[in-house]
Amino acid sequence: MSVAAIMLTLLTCVLWAGNAVAAKFSVDTIPPITVSGIRFSMAVVVMLIWCRFERCTLRISKEQIPLILIGGFLLFSQIALFTIGVAESNSSHTTLLINTFIFWVVLSDHYVSRLHRLNASRMIGIGLAAGGAILVILTKPEPAGETPSVDEATLLGDILLMASGFVLAVKILFTKYALNKMDTGPFMAWHELIGVVFFFVVAAFTEDVQAEQFTTPAVLGLVYQGVLVAGVCFAIQAVLLKTYAASQISMFSFLTPVFGIAFTAMFRNDEMSSWLFVALAMIASGLFFTNRD
DSSP states (O other), X not given: OOHHHHHHHHHHHHHHHTHXXXXXXXXXXXXXXXXXXXXXXXXXXXXXXXXXXXXXXXXXXXXXHHHHHHHHHHHHHHHHXXXXXXXXXXXXXXXXHGGGHHHHHXXXXXXXSOSSOOOHHHHXXXXXXXXXXXXXXXXXXXXXXXXXXXXXXXXXXXXXXXXXHHHHHHHHHHHHHHTXXXXXXXXXXXXHHHHHHHHHHHHHHHOOOOGGGOOHHHHHHHHIIIIIIIIIIHHHHHHHHTTSOHHHHHTTTXXXXXXXXXXXXXXXXXXXXXXXXXXXXXXXHHXXXXXXX
């Protein structure tokens, strides 16, 4: 990879790493499903601009409608679990647990699609990540040297975040299948639009939204998620994938939780157990080994 490509890949890692912190600022005051709906409304606008720039049609056939409906439902399910999980947990747990999705993808590639077989490196990576995820859940702040114990305050959120990672893996695999049946632009735009409809319908019946909830940090968090993550990251990855293999781009993904913990320390001031940093090292190492060729 060229130096420019490496720098762009690192930029996407940094932007993705900040997503958990941005989401936490938003759900501090705005109900989580509403946050998701607004975030992906912005993402749809970004996708429409991208489709116009790439001159791709948004027309779809009757055979493709089930694909975008299923994709939209998976998007709704994954992001709803993620955003509610963020609200019930904290930024440090979020940035570590959501990155475990790659291991579900690796296992599915081996046992379901059989596109990539498990090897020693991937098995080591999955083992490290599984151990790291367990430690994240056992990261109630304790005095140095103490045995970690379950943090009941974040347990529900942690479980939802793990579930979100699993659904994200399912969505990634389904997206791979769907993109064999239709172009990237229309699938991304339409399934995100379907997801937005789900978000706002559910929010209308389950959440009470008030104007005063839209504080400056919450709005900035929404813009970060909707424009920088859903917009800039997608555009950069789309450009890089025209020249480089997905494996070359994903090899830097182990840095995402590292940057994420750094952002959490800088902007959220979460209490962190020393065991959390052990979990960070295990998950980051797991990502590295999993993405090795």
